[in-house]
Amino acid sequence: MTTTRIRVHFSVIGAVFACLFAAAGLKASAAENPGSKPLVFGVFPYLPPRELEKIFAPMAADFGKVLGKEVEFVSSTSYQIFSKNLREQIYDIAFVQPFDYIEAHDKYGYLPLATRAEPLKALIVTTKDSPIKSIADLRGKRISMPPEEAAVSHLALLYFQKSGLVPGKDITVSHFRSHMSCLQQVLIESTNACATAAPALRYLKSRMNVEMRAVGESDAIPHTLFTINSRVSQEDRDKILQRILGWGKTAEGRDILERGKMTGFVPVSNEAYNVVRKFPRE
Numbered sequence: 001m002t003t004t005r006i007r008v009h010f011s012v013i014g015a016v017f018a019c020l021f022a023a024a025g026l027k028a029s030a031a032e033n034p035g036s037k038p039l040v041f042g043v044f045p046y047l048p049p050r051e052l053e054k055i056f057a058p059m060a061a062d063f064g065k066v067l068g069k070e071v072e073f074v075s076s077t078s079y080q081i082f083s084k085n086l087r088e089q090i091y092d093i094a095f096v097q098p099f100d101y102i103e104a105h106d107k108y109g110y111l112p113l114a115t116r117a118e119p120l121k122a123l124i125v126t127t128k129d130s131p132i133k134s135i136a137d138l139r140g141k142r143i144s145m146p147p148e149e150a151a152v153s154h155l156a157l158l159y160f161q162k163s164g165l166v167p168g169k170d171i172t173v174s175h176f177r178s179h180m181s182c183l184q185q186v187l188i189e190s191t192n193a194c195a196t197a198a199p200a201l202r203y204l205k206s207r208m209n210v211e212m213r214a215v216g217e218s219d220a221i222p223h224t225l226f227t228i229n230s231r232v233s234q235e236d237r238d239k240i241l242q243r244i245l246g247w248g249k250t251a252e253g254r255d256i257l258e259r260g261k262m263t264g265f266v267p268v269s270n271e272a273y274n275v276v277r278k279f280p281r282e
Contacts, residue, residue, distance in 0.1 A: 038070035039063070039232070042091035044082045044100065044224075046146065046179050046200065049075055051207075055260035056095065062256060063093065066243045067236055078177070079149040086110075093228050093240065097151040098276045101227055105270055109230040111237070112273070114244045114265035118198065119220035122155035125201065125212040126186060126193040135163045135216040141192035142172045144185040151221070151276075152179070156195035158280060159218035180204065183212065202261035221279065222272045226265070241267070 041060045043052050052075045060073035074091070076082045086094060086104050096104065098120065104110035124143075126132045132141070143160075145153045153175065160167060167173045174191065176182045179200035185191040187210065194212075204210055226244055228237050247253030248264045257264060 038072045039067070039092040039236075040072050040074055040090060041093045041095075042082065042085060043073070043075045043095045044097055045075055045077060045079060045177075046097070046150070046224075047203065048178055048180055049077060051180065051203070058256050058259060062243060062252075063240055066239050079147045083149065089229055089231075091229065092232050093226065095224065095226055097224050098221055098273055099149070099151050099154065099279075101225060102273055102277050104227060105273075106277075110227040111230055112268050112270050113226040113228055113237070113241045115225035115268040115272075116199070116223035116262065117264045117266045118223060120151060120155070120197060120223040121220045122152045122159055122195045122218040123198060123201065123214045124156065124159070124193050124195055124216040125183070125214050128211050128213050130192070130213070132192060132215055135160075135165065137215070138165060138193060139170050142174065142190070143167075143193050143195060144182040144191040145173060145175050145195045146179050146182050147177065148175050150179075151224075152195055152197050154279065155218040155221065159216065163216070186212070199261060206261055221276050222268065225268055 041056070041063065043056045045052065047055070053073070056075070057073045060071045064071035071093075074085075076085065083100055083103075085091060086096065086100055087108060089108055094104070094110070101110070101112070105112070124135065124138070132138060143156075145156060147153065157167060157173075160171060165171050174185075176185060179196045180203075182194040182196055183200065183204050186194045193215065201212060204212070226240075228240065232240075244265050245267065247257050
């Protein structure tokens with residue numbers, strides 16, 4: 001019988017130990033089922049771990065069903081640890097942000113599968129009743145963002161610079177652990193606006209019934225995507241891709257998408273991310 005292992009690290013200490021002993025842990029999992037080493041499905045921590053589990057554990061179960069083998073869902077509490085695990089090729093399948101993907105592909109042999117059927121933009125949002133109406137109104141204000149490594153943070157910083165707002169001079173920027181943390185800072189009035197992405201906004205609305213208003217948006221790049229290590233067989237890669245693309249066609253698949261307020265996925269090529277390779281990081 002196919003099962004799904006869920007291993008989510010909730011504390012900083014737990015995350016550190018998970019990073020140190022991840023390889024040993026996977027070997028132990030394989031030892032429980034000789035001859036059937038589980039595939040590991042990693043997801044970058046754009047939401048808190050418990051929220052990621054609700055969305056992506058069912059995906060892991062669905063992958064296991066179509067492959068006829070065990071699939072283990074794994075996440076972590078920080079972008080740094082997730083990226084380290086990706087570099088160490090702990091993940092067989094991964095859901096990643098664009099900047100992690102180009103390193104994973106170019107250096108470690110990960111291949112693109114499917115991306116969200118929408119572009120990725122940094123949306124600068126505030127509360128519905130905020131007096132802030134435009135980007136210019138943010139001068140002298142406090143902006144929350146996801147971690148520095150997040151694609152949205154890169155997009156937002158470039159957007160602010162193009163808009164004549166220099167971080168540290170015209171605006172104050174603070175980074176938080178996830179998109180949800182970023183948005184919550186605005187709700188509790190700790191910051192005046194948050195740089196986030198459309199999927200996180202949809203998820204916030206579904207979880208808290210909160211409407212937020214965008215006052216600006218950055219240029220777009222290809223969105224987050226599923227990627228897979230080249231060590232996974234071509235047959236299994238094809239099965240996983242077809243499963244992802246087929247979620248919108250069945251009630252079970254639509255339920256999987258609805259959990260994360262996702263709009264569906266489309267095939268994507270490595271070349272589509274050349275714009276990310278050329279993106280100015282400084």
